Amino acid sequence: KWWEGYDPRLLYGIDLREYESVATAALSGWSPPKAGVFSRHLEYANWLAKQWALLMMDVTENYTPDFIYTDGTYEGPFTGRGTGTCYKCNAMQTVIADYYNRQLKTKGKIDGFSIVKFRHPTNGTVNTAEFDFPDSINASQPWIREAPVGDWFYASNFTYDSGSMIRFIIEAIARDGNVTLNIPLRPDGSIEDGCVEMLEKVGKWMKINGEAVYGSKAWKTLGEGEIINGKLKTLPGGGLGSKQANFRFDAQDIRFTLGKNGKLYAFMMNVPSAGQTVVVNSLADGKGYLASKIKSVKLLGYKDSIQWKMSSDGLQVTYPEYANLATAAVLCIAIND
Template sequence: MPYDGNLTLADGKGKWWEGLDPRYLYGINLREYETVAEAANSRWSPPKAGIFSGHLAYAEWYAKWWALRMMDAVDKYNPDFIYTDGTDQQPFSGSGTGTGYKCDAMQRVIADFYNKTLARRGKVDVFSIVKFRKQTNGTVNTCESGIPENIKTDQAWIAETPVGDWFYGPNFVYSSDAMIRYLLEIVGRDGSVGVSIPLRPDGSLDEGCVKMLKEVGQWMRVNGQGIYGSSAWRVLGEGKDGKLNVLPGGFIGGSQANHTFYSTDFRFTVGKDKALYAWCMTVPKPGETLKIVSLGTNSTVEKKKVTSVELLGVKGNKLEWKQEADGLRIVYPESAFLKTAVGFRIVCE
């Protein structure tokens, strides 16, 4: 059936949108390519003809228009990062589009972004992401909806996943516990976290989503000193019998919310203050003795002497702790009313 994508600039004569080119809203007519049906099944561009093979003039116009709009956004809003999604190492490379249009629009846009930032700020304290998953994709890489197996320091990276899905839907599971533990899994691996929050069609949030975000904010106010600006430690974490108990990957929902962690499950970060932060992935029972094996005097991970241990969120409460051969033992206090996961600030000499 005909749809708005068939309209041209001439069709607007006498209409409310006269003078506006529908090309700004829609792309080329894919029905012209015989292979488009099979391409739809594979989710990629037409494999034979190429999505731009008969529209190189349009492709050149589109690339230039895209670049000018990106540069205009940088001029007006001075962004901290530019993120482009896609199915290739960069838009406009021609790869994935058969005989598609090749140009340097992306390189020009990012160079413009960095040059203007340097002129404005005196330094380039911004970054760019060009998906997907190749080390050369921009200055920062991504890990979408997954959790790397171990610490990842080959390139700065952001783990990204949505709550429920990348778009709004009913009956999503809104769990601050799941989001906080996802955060700990990622920062312990030396990553940063980007979480997509589902907006209703009118731009509002579900009540459960609002509650979740407030609870995450409350947790971060208590524990943020070991999260913001942190880096990975020597090891990612530890678990019972030396086995790491890891949160399931994927979109944040029921499987993450219902995953069980134990008081033997820890993740580690090094804060901006150079202190070690040990994160118990659950809340221990009052009076329970915890053991961090990686901090034992006979540990192969860390040989330094522990000089102080502090429980984040509990002030004026001296912890009972002792560093022994097989681990650092900490007695969880009776009066700590903390939620989800607890952090210990540990100083060594």
């Protein structure tokens, strides 16, 4: 049987619904019970906390993860409150200390980070939230926006759309954030053909435009384009599906990043038509964002030079006829020092 060799405690033999509010919380979908510590099962809770910590440290020792992530909307697991209910102990602190100490021992420096998923300023960890984006640039602390393709678990008939993933990435990095995206695996660990195709398209786009993404940070303004209800038109929140795939941007919907090479990148959230003139209004003299003149403009993924000029409205770029780019075309703008 599949359970042979398992510790019986791994089979969820204890009914925790005897605690106040647990059953109600379960019916509500995800809200944690208010019971706090499961005081009538302290021995079991102690074992569970140790088991969790040992499993996490095993991963750190044998797989050297880039980061450690704990879900929830509180400071972490095993705090005795909120999503850290069940037991109060130092399991989380032990795991994170082990993670950083192993990095120091093997690499001589801290080359990773920890994520505790809650939504107020953090100290020593990276903040994260699901689905949507802040209305403006947020450079107050490192943060990540996360979303699943479809959902956090596998189901049939998900929408696999590379454009949704790419635009989700752009929306986050233009606001000085980072991105994690959940890819649905079948129960046997395999990936659907449509999902593979989607990832290959994202990889192809990143190969062309990665210099505008990796190591970048937000520029002086996150972007420009259509305003809806007083806010910049933005990719809808939620799991990536048909709503995001069918959401329409124009080439005049633009986002910015500043690359680690010091160059400015302008992401056109859709590919212009051949011969179309795109105007980057944020680069007009009257906006006050440019401290000096533009030296050169090129289109990533296009080997020839492109037509561009400055006007009172901003930077005017004529999209070439045979660029053959997909999803979001990116301008690389060099500015005189």
